[in-house]
Amino acid sequence: MHVTRLKLANYRNYKVLDFEPHPGLTLLFGDNAQGKTNVLESVYLCAVGRSHRTNHDSELVAKGEDAAYIRADVLRGGIDRRIEVRLMRNGRKQIRIDGAAIARMGDLMGCLNAVLFSPEELSLVKEGPHARRRFLDVLLCQTSRAYFYSLVSYQRALSQRNTLLKAMREQDQRRSSQLEVWEEQLALHSTALHTARKGAMERIAPAASALHERIAGGAEALTLRYKGDLYGRELKDMLAANREDDIRRKSTGRGPHRDDFSVVVDGTDLRAFGSQGQQRTAALSIKLAEAACMEQMSGEQPVLLLDDVLSELDSGRQKRLLETVSDRQAILTCTSPPKGVRAEKRMCVQGGVLFPE
Numbered sequence: 461m462h463v464t465r466l467k468l469a470n471y472r473n474y475k476v477l478d479f480e481p482h483p484g485l486t487l488l489f490g491d492n493a494q495g496k497t498n499v500l501e502s503v504y505l506c507a508v509g510r511s512h513r514t515n516h517d518s519e520l521v522a523k524g525e526d527a528a529y530i531r532a533d534v535l536r537g538g539i540d541r542r543i544e545v546r547l548m549r550n551g552r553k554q555i556r557i558d559g560a561a562i563a564r565m566g567d568l569m570g571c572l573n574a575v576l577f578s579p580e581e582l583s584l585v586k587e588g589p590h591a592r593r594r595f596l597d598v599l600l601c602q603t604s605r606a607y608f609y610s611l612v613s614y615q616r617a618l619s620q621r622n623t624l625l626k627a628m629r630e631q632d633q634r635r636s637s638q639l640e641v642w643e644e645q646l647a648l649h650s651t652a653l654h655t656a657r658k659g660a661m662e663r664i665a666p667a668a669s670a671l672h673e674r675i676a677g678g679a680e681a682l683t684l685r686y687k688g689d690l691y692g693r694e695l696k697d698m699l700a701a702n703r704e705d706d707i708r709r710k711s712t713g714r715g716p717h718r719d720d721f722s723v724v725v726d727g728t729d730l731r732a733f734g735s736q737g738q739q740r741t742a743a744l745s746i747k748l749a750e751a752a753c754m755e756q757m758s759g760e761q762p763v764l765l766l767d768d769v770l771s772e773l774d775s776g777r778q779k780r781l782l783e784t785v786s787d788r789q790a791i792l793t794c795t796s797p798p799k800g801v802r803a804e805k806r807m808c809v810q811g812g813v814l815f816p817e
């Protein structure tokens with residue numbers, strides 16, 4: 461699938477934009493703060509209904525204007541579709557597909573699949589487990605509604621149990637039966653979370669390793685390993701056994717909300733010991749594996765939105781990365797176009813205007 465045309469009006473620093481990305485690689489280059497990321501953000505918005513940078517839609521409306529308009533024309537399996545988003549200054553949002561307003565955000569999912577890599581994605585390898593759990597949750601929620609509901613139910617039970625723990629003192633026997641109610645819920649939903657995450661990791665880990673080997677030119681080997689905590693019956697027993705500890709700590713110590721996966725290159729944990737280029741290569745490989753996973757599930761290649769991914773990569777890695785994504789639509793931003801890189805289309809971004817090179 462690919463975006464054939466993107467139109468913007470009063471979006472961020474764009475008064476108007478009418479832009480036809482190439483079905484292959486389009487390079488957007490220009491100085492800082494000219495509007496490169498804004499273009500990627502607007503495409504991503506059409507894919508998932510929200511920005512990757514802010515939860516406040518009104519920030520996307522150009523300063524001094526009342527409303528922003530974003531339109532993406534998408535070609536998928538020979539069929540043209542038009543996604544239109546209208547954002548009002550007061551925060552209201554209206555989304556249309558082929559002219560018809562959608563009732564729920566869920567109706568937008570799958571019209572345009574996009575995977576965005578922004579510098580923040582480095583948190584996948586640089587930060588604590590939270591970023592990696594979120595990565596799995598976002599991928600699984602996008603592809604399975606059942607997962608979404610299990611996750612919501614699990615989180616609700618967790619916060620109920622934690623609230624109760626905070627209100628309890630040690631050896632407070634009266635309330636253990638209340639705790640047990642939530643422990644049963646946690647155990648019940650934990651199994652669905654565990655099974656889905658394990659399944660996703662089984663697909664992502666080998667794909668990420670293969671991509672990483674390709675981009676790093678065989679210089680290093682990446683291994684991802686799912687570290688799932690207890691689930692099901694074992695979780696229930698453990699929670700019951702750990703009540704005293706949990707009351708003292710006032711939170712639930714075990715369960716899928718503690719899941720993680722390790723990111724290891726050549727036997728060393730990247731989080732502690734990776735160079736910047738290694739961390740970036742690994743994070744990119746994980747995101748590209750996500751794209752491959754999405755493609756398996758939907759049968760369509762997602763559009764790749766690559767924000768400033770080339771910096772910190774040596775020229776060999778840059779070249780091999782671009783070869784890896786050359787079979788699909790990718791829009792890539794950079795401050796200065798790298799030498800020796802072949803792109804089907806190059807545009808210079810300056811003050812919210814795109815100029816052909």
Ligand SMILES: Nc1ncnc2c1ncn2[C@@H]1O[C@H](COP(=O)(O)OP(=O)(O)OP(=O)(O)O)[C@@H](O)[C@H]1O
Nearest residue numbers: 472473492493494495496497498519520521522523
């Ligand atoms: N709501 C808005 N109205 C007008 N201008 C805005 C709005 N939001 C952001 N901008 C402007 O958009 C510009 C930033 O655009 P963007 O983040 O796309 O830059 P960039 O080209 O990706 O830069 P960098 O190379 O630093 O990443 C800034 O000049 C900012 O002031």
Ligand SMILES: [Mg+2]
Nearest residue numbers: 496497767768
């Ligand atoms: Mg940017």
